[in-house]
Amino acid sequence: MGRVLAAVVKIVIASLMAGAVLSALNISAAEILSEIGLTPEAVFAMLRTGAEWAIPNLVLGSLVIVPIWLVTMLLRPPRN
Structure with a gap:
């Protein structure tokens, strides 16, 4: 981090x-x-279009990835 x-x-x-x-x-x-x-308006429109595409895909992907990560963290052997 x-x-x-x-x-x-x-x-x-x-x-x-x-x-x-x-x-x-x-x-x-x-x-x-x-x-x-x-123009600044065109840039903001592109950013908005990108966010409209990315946010649903992030949520959908996290519905798969987060449970897999959680299970692997729970099943990992304890460290010292």
Whole structure:
């Protein structure tokens, strides 16, 4: 868990640094999106579409995976 948290902190720090540099160069997210032919609304629509696909699949998969994981944890021999 510590490695994941350390990775998240590194990503946050790198993102803040990149954002500060881009802000100093007067470059905004809207300008970058318009350069690649997207709008903020289109990005949010893609995120919403992705979430609408992912959430039901996550729930369905967890209905299979969680019970299997629970049984394997219960049947595992005890550690020292």
